[in-house]
Structures are given as C-alpha cells and as structure tokens.
Amino acid sequence: MTEEEPSICAQKIYDRIFRTHYEAVTRYVYYKCGDLQQAEDIVQNVFVKLWKLCATVSFSKVKAYLYRAANNAFLNEKEHEKIVLKHLRKVNPSVDYESPEYLMEMEEFHEKLKSAIASLPPKEREVYLLSRIEKKTYSEIAEITGVGVKAIERRMSKALLQLREVLGKDLKF
The missing domain is CATH 1.10.10.10 (Winged helix-like DNA-binding domain superfamily/Winged helix DNA-binding domain)
Structure with missing residues (x-):
C-alpha cells in the first residue's frame, strides 16, 4: 500500500467502499446463484472479511478483491453443495x-x-x-x-x- 492511498481500515473509507460496491457485487453474485438471500449473505461475509484484512488490501485493488472474493465464496458454497449431494446419494440412493x-x-x-x-x-x-x-x-x-x-x-x-x-x-x- 502506497503512502498516497487511503487506508481501508479507516471507518469512513470502509463505509464509502461498502456504499459504492455492495449493490453491484450483490447483483453479480445474484446473477450467478439466482438466490438474493444467498447473494446478500455471501457479499456480507466478503465485506466482513475485507474489514478483517483491511491492512492487507490496497485501496486501488479493493474492487477487484471484492469481486474475486465474492466469486470464490460462491464457488466454495457450490462445491460444498456438490459434496453434500454426493454424500446424500451414498446414504440414500433411492431418493431423487x-x-x-x-x-x-x-x-x-x-x-x-x-x-x-x-x-x-x-x-x-x-x-x-x-x-x-x-x-x-x-x-x-x-x-x-x-x-x-x-x-x-x-x-x-x-x-x-x-x-x-x-x-x-x-x-x-
């Protein structure tokens, strides 16, 4: 992070990032999953993670970070669903x-x-x-x-x- 860049750890900067990007990132995830509640949950978790990692994410890369983290979180949920489904099929193969x-x-x-x-x-x-x-x-x-x-x-x-x-x-x- 360079000296000129604002710090994401500053509450006002973080709030501005949230207001600027929350809706767009939520729509992005919603288009992927088709479930608004799931999309909101994923994006809220991404913002919590951003706050925890604020010192390590540069202001100039925050937008890319948000989209990448949201996409990764969505993919992780999908992978988890596949594993659960695979397990369910082993447990009870007669269920469709x-x-x-x-x-x-x-x-x-x-x-x-x-x-x-x-x-x-x-x-x-x-x-x-x-x-x-x-x-x-x-x-x-x-x-x-x-x-x-x-x-x-x-x-x-x-x-x-x-x-x-x-x-x-x-x-x-």
Missing part, C-alpha cells in the same frame, strides 16, 4: 435429489433451520455459526470470544440440543 418435491422439501427445511438458528440464544448462536459456518475449531472460537474451550463446548452442546428439539422431526438421518 433433483425432483421438484425433494427440492421443495429441502427449501422448507433450510428455512426451518435458519429460523431455528436465529432463535438460539446469542452466545450459543455465535458458537454454532463460528463452528459450523466459519469452520473454526473450539480453541479458535475460545480465543475469538475470550472464554474457555469448556465454555465453548457447553454452548455448542446447548445449541445442538435446541436445534435437535426444534428440527428433530424433520431430520431424516
């Missing part, structure tokens, strides 16, 4: 995973899952999302949150129990 009925059931289940996660108490939700979405280890989560690993384990256990209570009847495996 591409039928409209199955896809509708999965859509309904995902909505119930999102709602169930949103209903978790804040501490348990934070631990669950850091573990399952961000793929952080318990020790990394403990470091991020400032509590011990045992507390993280208890929070995760509570989160999983609550999710199982809410979703138990909908879980097939």
Whole structure:
C-alpha cells in the first residue's frame, strides 16, 4: 500500500467502499446463484472479511478483491453443495435429489433451520455459526470470544440440543 492511498481500515473509507460496491457485487453474485438471500449473505461475509484484512488490501485493488472474493465464496458454497449431494446419494440412493418435491422439501427445511438458528440464544448462536459456518475449531472460537474451550463446548452442546428439539422431526438421518 502506497503512502498516497487511503487506508481501508479507516471507518469512513470502509463505509464509502461498502456504499459504492455492495449493490453491484450483490447483483453479480445474484446473477450467478439466482438466490438474493444467498447473494446478500455471501457479499456480507466478503465485506466482513475485507474489514478483517483491511491492512492487507490496497485501496486501488479493493474492487477487484471484492469481486474475486465474492466469486470464490460462491464457488466454495457450490462445491460444498456438490459434496453434500454426493454424500446424500451414498446414504440414500433411492431418493431423487433433483425432483421438484425433494427440492421443495429441502427449501422448507433450510428455512426451518435458519429460523431455528436465529432463535438460539446469542452466545450459543455465535458458537454454532463460528463452528459450523466459519469452520473454526473450539480453541479458535475460545480465543475469538475470550472464554474457555469448556465454555465453548457447553454452548455448542446447548445449541445442538435446541436445534435437535426444534428440527428433530424433520431430520431424516
């Protein structure tokens, strides 16, 4: 980063970058995936990542960084979906995973899952999302949150129990 360039770490600069690029990058991802909520989630995560890496991304390259990071995040999600589908086919080969009925059931289940996660108490939700979405280890989560690993384990256990209570009847495996 050169001396003349503004720092992305400055709140005003970061806010301006967000206001300038958020909609366009969201549209870009939306055109790729066809799901506005998914596109918004991906782009919000990209901006969170940008904030965390603000010291390493130069102002002149921020637009390219945003598009590349959003595209990579989208591709990672697609790859994860393929792996899940491949696993599901091994577990239950008699189900047509591409039928409209199955896809509708999965859509309904995902909505119930999102709602169930949103209903978790804040501490348990934070631990669950850091573990399952961000793929952080318990020790990394403990470091991020400032509590011990045992507390993280208890929070995760509570989160999983609550999710199982809410979703138990909908879980097939």
